[in-house]
Amino acid sequence: MSTARDAAALLPAPEELRAHLRALAVLDATIGDDPLFVCYTFDTAWGPGEEVALMNNGSGDDFSVHFTPAGVLIRGFDHESAMSPYVNEEVWPGLIDDVPASLSPILHDPAFREEDIDAPRVTACLWQETGDTLWHTGTSLVFPADNEDPDGSGFLFGLLTDRSPEAIQAYFADYYERPVPLDAIRHVLAGLPLTPAVTKALNPAGTH
Template sequence: MTVHDIARQLPEIAVLRDHCRAMAMVDAVLEPEGTFRYHSFDARWSETEEAALMRNGAGDEYAVVFSPAGAYIRGFAHESLMSPYEADTVWPGVLDEVPEAFRPQVEEPAFADEDGIPVVTACLWRETGDDGWRTGTIEFPESEDDDPGDPDGAGFLFQLLADRSAVAFQDWAADYYERPVDFAAVRHIFALRPLTAAVVKALNSEITLDDLAEDIQEIRYPVG
């Protein structure tokens, strides 16, 4: 699977934004310590932008920046053959066709290394009014065993953006956090229903709704 496959599976921008907010809210309840959180959402990324972020703590990450221009997605799989650390430059085609409207995101310092090279192996974008997601024209590297696999890391990075079901997230969260995860609570949040004390308790009995006040504000998640 490559970024081209992912582009065909992503929904319209508004649906993706709400999905990212929901994932961030569930993660905030499951992992109150923000340092170790997998998904996050910053509704105040800038005066005009919101950002959904993923960091797995092992060097893989993505960012989805929502702006008046549309949405820009940048992913980095650190073990990918397309990593800029392999050739000291971004893989040909990954960023070459990104529209000028998303140039600020391409050049965002937070998405580059100390030398200013964008840290990216997969990129997608969708301008406001577009009828689908776009990607660059890319010649992907061949693996040694002739299995195309996941050359840019897109299948791994964006699996929960492509499969947006509560079931998929519950399965992932139970594996990642190594504990049972209440499905009804996940489904409640994925439907963007107001967060309640009961839902919080079902996911994590060690925190309260009040403990999440800052996260709720940052994500702009509705509260009952």
């Protein structure tokens, strides 16, 4: 079984995670031919002092990573999860009960809440308050049995827990159905400037 608790042990510190998510957004925007099909984006002005990385695969699954002065909150939603509020008409017991008061308002942002079920759209949740060094999940959370990926974290956060250039290359090559050069992937993941040569390597037919 793979859950958010496993992800918590593999996630990097907030600043490294932020840089990685920004790189994923740059890669997706550069490799992609159509902004409508981009999965990874990064909003540097979501709110006062708040930046948000977003992933939406267009098939009903998404996550958001909120970087705030109070800390970082990761919210994931797998539409096929047995823990979905659409299945239970409420958030899964113990999933968000322990989220600190400084971060819990994020879950009630209208952008991540469904009016028809009056509940946050969440099946996986992790957080780390400023000054802490550990990622946390609900302490009383009990996952559904006999399910390899009960909360969807295994595939939702796959590129956050395995941040290797090879894993990133494999994902984008599969998603865009064309080769993506590893050296160009490494360049962007290292936080280096996006040069015309790297842009061309990532999207030879693009108009960037």
